[in-house]
Amino acid sequence: MFIPVGAVEATITIYFNDQAITARTGETLAACLLRAEISAFRTTPVTGSARLPYCMIGHCFDCLVEVNGIGNRQACLQIVEDGMRVTTQQGVASIEWGV
Amino acid sequence: MPDLSQESRAPAADNPRALDADVIVIGSGPAGMSAAIGVAKAGLKVIVLDMQPTPGGQIFRALESNLLARPSTDKLLNALGPTYLAGQALIEEFRSVAAIDYRPETTVWELRAEATVGWLRGNSAGYLRARQVVVANGAMERPMPFPGWTLPGVMTAGAVQTLLKAGRLQPDGRVVLVGTGPLILLLAEQLRRLGVRPSLIGRTDTIRDKLAAVGSIKLSAMAPLAKGFGWLSRLKLAGITMRTGVSDLTAYGRDKVESVSLSVAGRTIELPCDLLVVHDGIVPATDVAHCAGLAMEWLHDDTSWKPKTTEDGRAELAAGPSLTERPCAIWISGDARRIGGADAAIAHGRQVAACIVAELLGVSLRSELVKGASHVARTLSARPFIDKAFPRGIAAQLPEDSTIVCRCEELTAGDIRSAIHNGATDMNHLRGIMRCGMGPCQGRSCAVTVARLLAEDSGTASPSPFRARPPLRPLPLVALANLTGLDPDLAQIVSLEDKPVDGVEVHAHE
Amino acid sequence: MNKRTDDVLIIGGGLQGCSIGLFLARSGWKVTLIDKGLPGRHASGVNAGGLRLLMRDVREYPLSIRAMEMWKDLGSIVGHEQALACEVQLGSSQIALALDDAEMKWVRDRHQKMMRRGYTSEEFIDAHELHQMLPGLADSALGGLISRGDGHANPASASQAFRRAAETAGVVIHERCAVKALDQYSSGRWAARTERGLIEANWVINCAGAWGSQVAASLGDELPMRVLALSMMVTARVKPFIEPVVIGIDRPLSFKQSAVGSLVIGGGISGKPCLDDGTSFTVMDRMASSAAATLEAFPVLAGVPVLRTWTGLEGATPDGVPYIGPSATHKGLWHVFGFCGHGFQLAPAVGETVAHSLISGSVHPLIEPFSTTRFTSSPSAQLQGQKQ
Numbered sequence: 001m002f003i004p005v006g007a008v009e010a011t012i013t014i015y016f017n018d019q020a021i022t023a024r025t026g027e028t029l030a031a032c033l034l035r036a037e038i039s040a041f042r043t044t045p046v047t048g049s050a051r052l053p054y055c056m057i058g059h060c061f062d063c064l065v066e067v068n069g070i071g072n073r074q075a076c077l078q079i080v081e082d083g084m085r086v087t088t089q090q091g092v093a094s095i096e097w098g099v
Numbered sequence: 100m101p102d103l104s105q106e107s108r109a110p111a112a113d114n115p116r117a118l119d120a121d122v123i124v125i126g127s128g129p130a131g132m133s134a135a136i137g138v139a140k141a142g143l144k145v146i147v148l149d150m151q152p153t154p155g156g157q158i159f160r161a162l163e164s165n166l167l168a169r170p171s172t173d174k175l176l177n178a179l180g181p182t183y184l185a186g187q188a189l190i191e192e193f194r195s196v197a198a199i200d201y202r203p204e205t206t207v208w209e210l211r212a213e214a215t216v217g218w219l220r221g222n223s224a225g226y227l228r229a230r231q232v233v234v235a236n237g238a239m240e241r242p243m244p245f246p247g248w249t250l251p252g253v254m255t256a257g258a259v260q261t262l263l264k265a266g267r268l269q270p271d272g273r274v275v276l277v278g279t280g281p282l283i284l285l286l287a288e289q290l291r292r293l294g295v296r297p298s299l300i301g302r303t304d305t306i307r308d309k310l311a312a313v314g315s316i317k318l319s320a321m322a323p324l325a326k327g328f329g330w331l332s333r334l335k336l337a338g339i340t341m342r343t344g345v346s347d348l349t350a351y352g353r354d355k356v357e358s359v360s361l362s363v364a365g366r367t368i369e370l371p372c373d374l375l376v377v378h379d380g381i382v383p384a385t386d387v388a389h390c391a392g393l394a395m396e397w398l399h400d401d402t403s404w405k406p407k408t409t410e411d412g413r414a415e416l417a418a419g420p421s422l423t424e425r426p427c428a429i430w431i432s433g434d435a436r437r438i439g440g441a442d443a444a445i446a447h448g449r450q451v452a453a454c455i456v457a458e459l460l461g462v463s464l465r466s467e468l469v470k471g472a473s474h475v476a477r478t479l480s481a482r483p484f485i486d487k488a489f490p491r492g493i494a495a496q497l498p499e500d501s502t503i504v505c506r507c508e509e510l511t512a513g514d515i516r517s518a519i520h521n522g523a524t525d526m527n528h529l530r531g532i533m534r535c536g537m538g539p540c541q542g543r544s545c546a547v548t549v550a551r552l553l554a555e556d557s558g559t560a561s562p563s564p565f566r567a568r569p570p571l572r573p574l575p576l577v578a579l580a581n582l583t584g585l586d587p588d589l590a591q592i593v594s595l596e597d598k599p600v601d602g603v604e605v606h607a608h609e
Numbered sequence: 610m611n612k613r614t615d616d617v618l619i620i621g622g623g624l625q626g627c628s629i630g631l632f633l634a635r636s637g638w639k640v641t642l643i644d645k646g647l648p649g650r651h652a653s654g655v656n657a658g659g660l661r662l663l664m665r666d667v668r669e670y671p672l673s674i675r676a677m678e679m680w681k682d683l684g685s686i687v688g689h690e691q692a693l694a695c696e697v698q699l700g701s702s703q704i705a706l707a708l709d710d711a712e713m714k715w716v717r718d719r720h721q722k723m724m725r726r727g728y729t730s731e732e733f734i735d736a737h738e739l740h741q742m743l744p745g746l747a748d749s750a751l752g753g754l755i756s757r758g759d760g761h762a763n764p765a766s767a768s769q770a771f772r773r774a775a776e777t778a779g780v781v782i783h784e785r786c787a788v789k790a791l792d793q794y795s796s797g798r799w800a801a802r803t804e805r806g807l808i809e810a811n812w813v814i815n816c817a818g819a820w821g822s823q824v825a826a827s828l829g830d831e832l833p834m835r836v837l838a839l840s841m842m843v844t845a846r847v848k849p850f851i852e853p854v855v856i857g858i859d860r861p862l863s864f865k866q867s868a869v870g871s872l873v874i875g876g877g878i879s880g881k882p883c884l885d886d887g888t889s890f891t892v893m894d895r896m897a898s899s900a901a902a903t904l905e906a907f908p909v910l911a912g913v914p915v916l917r918t919w920t921g922l923e924g925a926t927p928d929g930v931p932y933i934g935p936s937a938t939h940k941g942l943w944h945v946f947g948f949c950g951h952g953f954q955l956a957p958a959v960g961e962t963v964a965h966s967l968i969s970g971s972v973h974p975l976i977e978p979f980s981t982t983r984f985t986s987s988p989s990a991q992l993q994g995q996k997q
Contacts, residue, residue: 001252001271009168028266046508050355054249055257057239058150061507064539070912093846093848095848217893420883420886528650569893575914577911579915580904590895592861593895594861596859597863599665
């Protein structure tokens with residue numbers, strides 16, 4: 001769906017559902033995951049349908065993912081950090097116990 | 100009239116209602132930056148809040164980092180073109196003014212008309228106070244429900260532009276563009292420069308629209324017009340298939356978009372598709388203004404709301420009670436006030452700054468304001484033509500019953516119509532019983548359509564948005580629990596305990 | 610509107626008004642109910658929906674016990690299908706948490722007091738069992754009180770269900786019909802001038818909720834009441850993890866997990882009420898304390914975001930229990946309002962006992978503690994109600 005324009009200086013690593021993905025410092029999580037061809041950021045709570053970003057400017061809330069155990073994070077506004085652990089938000093968000 | 104007396108800037112410990120700044124600007128796009136610069140240069144203290152990590156709004160998004168990364172971003176910058184690069188000077192000036200307290204990655208979750216702003220950054224939140232607030236939070240894409248619009252791989256033109264600018268990503272695979280408006284044509288041209296060839300650009304606007312718009316062309320609109328013609332001819336020369344007057348867009352697929360169909364010249368065509376890019380114009384993002392209890396007006400032809408302001412951008416309160424009954428101290432500028440583009444936003448931001456400076460410093464800037472007003476008018480002069488030449492397309496018709504209207508709660512037009520048929524009579528009642536507008540987006544994607552469905556049934560001339568209460572955006576419990584900058588007048592806890600009043604033995608019959 | 614002489618005119622179509630109307634109509638009385646807006650849109654429709662005996666003022670206990678029996682058998686009151694829509698859940702428990710020594714002492718005292726009076730539904734629960742029932746509970750939780758039979762329901766649906774049942778039973782309901790003036794003839798019959806014309810009735814029941822005190826005052830009855838804008842907040846949906854409703858003792862703590870997974874957090878915090886306009890404002894400055902109380906009890910919820918808040922207009926009496934009883938100054942006038950945020954669970958029994966009182970001619974024992982004259986200094990002039 002999307003490929004880089006020119007070379008990507010991907011010097012940090014994030015994890016999506018435990019899969020390591022290289023990331024560029026300062027980019028949004030949404031862009032990073034789309035470049036990695038992730039097919040769904042979340043499934044909806046009502047019907048379990050897959051969703052990817054729609055607006056990329058923080059208005060549609062379709063890009064929700066769980067970041068480091070905290071759910072309902074908008075990937076289009078979240079800037080990547082080295083070692084960030086991201087998971088698909090399956091339906092409703094989970095609460096990370098023992099944190 | 101706002102109170103011109105010098106309010107104390109003593110630290111909060113000494114003066115609980117101390118102000119944090121003279122002016123708070125919400126949004127660091129062209130209007131916000133321009134307003135902040137104007138105010139700061141006059142010696143006033145200004146705080147600028149923005150959700151993004153760097154300034155520029157959407158139009159100049161990530162410009163700083165793209166410039167810094169040259170030459171590896173040369174190809175991208177050439178493709179994005181001069182309209183993008185034009186933001187460099189403004190951003191550099193914004194950064195250079197030391198008196199601007201710029202706070203990125205900060206979300207606004209409440210605005211009070213008395214110029215109090217609820218902010219969130221990470222897990223910290225609080226209130227900031229000023230004498231005036233400038234709302235410059237820009238625009239959003241017009242919600243345009245059509246069958247299949249929630250499928251992965253369906254995105255707005257703005258989203259694809261953002262992925263270009265901030266993601267340095269270009270579409271790959273079978274790309275179809277459908278919609279109308281200058282933005283989708285600009286995007287098509289930018290993609291062409293990157294070698295992206297959409298299978299089809301399906302425009303909902305027609306030659307007839309252009310002819311009808313001819314009467315609205317002003318001399319000052321010639322430059323943008325010429326630009327537009329330039330894009331169109333280059334797209335045509337490149338042999339990219341473009342059709343006008345398309346309708347009935349449908350996206351098909353199971354877990355992602357796989358094909359699209361549309362009506363073109365009376366025939367239905369279907370094509371395979373990996374990425375469907377849609378656009379039906381942009382409308383002011385009214386969430387912040389509405390939360391503050393500001394008066395809104397419904398634009399019937401545009402089917403969108405905009406805040407009621409003077410030409411200079413001064414907002415007014417809607418009728419009815421307000422939270423603190425202090426005078427309204429809000430200005431609105433840029434696309435948040437009315438759609439006008441970057442040049443208009445910059446000009447208007449400067450105008451708002453001049454108005455605020457005149458008021459707060461008690462100076463007369465009469466001739467500057469008069470010149471500024473006519474400059475703003477010039478920058479907006481192309482709008483009547485653009486609005487007529489690119490009328491609403493996909494969003495013009497109300498959706499069919501089976502089309503999702505509320506993306507968050509997955510409610511269809513049929514669900515909403517059925518609730519209306521069963522007696523739901525207003526927006527908030529509908530929301531209460533159907534949950535439309537209760538999901539994470541709080542109605543940003545569905546309010547317009549729900550309002551139109553209500554109007555379809557009741558014939559209301561001016562629908563109102565959902566009742567807005569803070570928080571406007573998700574506010575983590577830990578941030579709320581540790582809220583700073585509380586209003587001493589409001590923070591007195593007034594509460595009822597579940598615990599019964601102890602030791603009271605009252606006998607009914609004495 | 611057709612001019613008919615009703616037995617009863619009820620002012621206010623919230624849960625209490627509809628419940629009273631329903632029981633009167635079922636006994637053959639002619640009832641008209643008027644509401645200045647849409648029935649059930651204020652406190653009745655937007656409260657937390659708690660069905661609890663737990664922590665009630667002991668004066669409310671007998672009435673509440675009766676109400677609980679009725680919630681269990683809701684189908685026979687509002688019809689089976691309507692009852693289902695109310696999402697009544699009983700047996701999921703309500704738990705009052707003690708988070709410090711002072712609250713623990715209060716818990717023990719309360720438990721003893723209730724046992725002495727013969728009320729055994731509030732059980733003492735220790736820290737161990739608390740932690741078993743409430744995942745994520747803070748270590749600082751010392752113990753509490755549990756009422757295992759308690760639960761919750763859907764307040765908006767319940768308000769609608771009682772309204773529909775009332776109409777089915779023959780109550781005539783006029784929406785958007787405010788009272789402009791209320792006069793009593795020398796015969797004792799009432800005449801209400803409304804936006805839709807004149808309504809005459811032998812009885813008037815003031816179920817005007819947050820406006821109750823205003824209505825009473827206009828008739829010369831002084832029933833002191835504070836108007837509050839009780840606020841709630843709802844979070845993003847999270848995976849189901851908690852079944853009981855949790856309430857606090859001294860802290861503004863109150864939350865439950867809704868059927869869709871969101872956490873509904875109350876705590877009795879008031880926003881800013883605007884009674885004349887029928888609106889209210891959330892004051893986030895104050896909501897900070899209920900968020901803090903929630904996190905003190907459940908620190909694991911720190912990252913869960915609040916998505917929205919809402920407020921509802923409610924009335925609170927000086928002693929925390931409602932007014933349910935005849936007027937001191939007028940024959941044929943009853944006041945039923947001031948439920949202090951916890952009238953929802955009581956409503957079916959309120960309807961039954963008020964109707965019974967009117968029909969029998971004397972105040973039902975279950976509602977005797979809620980005299981409308983308990984704050985006036987002069988001895989109450991208790992009028993015997995009579996069907997005229």
